Each structure stands twice: as C-alpha cells, then as structure tokens.
Amino acid sequence: MQTVLEEGIYNELELYSAAKRASIFIDRKNNCVIVQATDTYIPIEEFKIIFHKVGEFVKQNDQIEKLVFDKRSLKVFHQPSMEWYFTQWKMDVFQYGLKKHRKLLPEDEVFRDSVKIGREKILRENPDLDLDKLDIRYYESLKEALEN
Numbered sequence: 001m002q003t004v005l006e007e008g009i010y011n012e013l014e015l016y017s018a019a020k021r022a023s024i025f026i027d028r029k030n031n032c033v034i035v036q037a038t039d040t041y042i043p044i045e046e047f048k049i050i051f052h053k054v055g056e057f058v059k060q061n062d063q064i065e066k067l068v069f070d071k072r073s074l075k076v077f078h079q080p081s082m083e084w085y086f087t088q089w090k091m092d093v094f095q096y097g098l099k100k101h102r103k104l105l106p107e108d109e110v111f112r113d114s115v116k117i118g119r120e121k122i123l124r125e126n127p128d129l130d131l132d133k134l135d136i137r138y139y140e141s142l143k144e145a146l147e148n
Helices: 044-058 079-094 111-127 142-147
Strands: 014-018 022-027 032-037 067-072 100-104 135-139
Touching: 014 044, 014 111, 022 044, 022 079, 044 079, 067 142, 100 142, 135 142
Parallel strands: 032 067, 067 100, 100 135
Antiparallel strands: 014 022, 022 032
C-alpha cells in the first residue's frame, strides 16, 4: 500500500486500519484520527465502513477531538457519500467530542468546486443541520492540519 503522508509525520502515527482505498491513522500526540484516501475513488459502501471504524474508535477514546480527512488522492467527488458524512456521521461523533474537522483536498479545482457546491446543497436541503458547532477547516498540508 502506498502512503502519501508527508515526510517526518508518518513515524509519529499509529496505523489503526488499512482498507483497500483508505487508511486510518491515530495521532495520539494531537488527539487526532487521520483518514487518508489512498485511491482515486472510494465507493460509498467502503466509505461508510471506514468512517464507522473511525466512529467506533472515537466512541472508545473520548480524548480524540480532531479528524483530518486527507482526500488528496481522490479524483472523483461523490455527493451521496458527502451527504451521509455531513448529515449522519459528523453529528453522531460530535456527541463523543469529535468537533474539529480538517480537510486536505486535491489540487484539482473542479474537485474543490464540487466540494463547495456539494456542501451548499447539503446545507440548503438540511436547514436544521447545525454545522456551526463544528470547527471545519481546509488546509494544504497534513502538518498544517495537525497543528491547527
């Protein structure tokens, strides 16, 4: 399995789970879980399995307060996965203390625009969704995402 984690950071992380298209790392120093896409696309079934694993870890480790989702390997944006992730998963893990969400996006402007449009659509179709209680930020490097 190829990893795209940045040099110097990989050694500080504990591999929690490796799936076909993503890996889950634990950064105990920063009370963080990192989900790193390792393929260009993650089918929704596998996407849900990956994030259910993260959710179970968060529920058992209440000191985890941050998730970094490294999407830099992705080429395909999938709106149904994003909707489930925002409307169900994020709200579920929020109650266990996971309030900081950091995203690393591919450099592809079409992908980035799709994320923005997708998020706007989710908020428009789910007016009761209170994302303001979450700290969601986008960064260009893993180091930056871990530090903030």
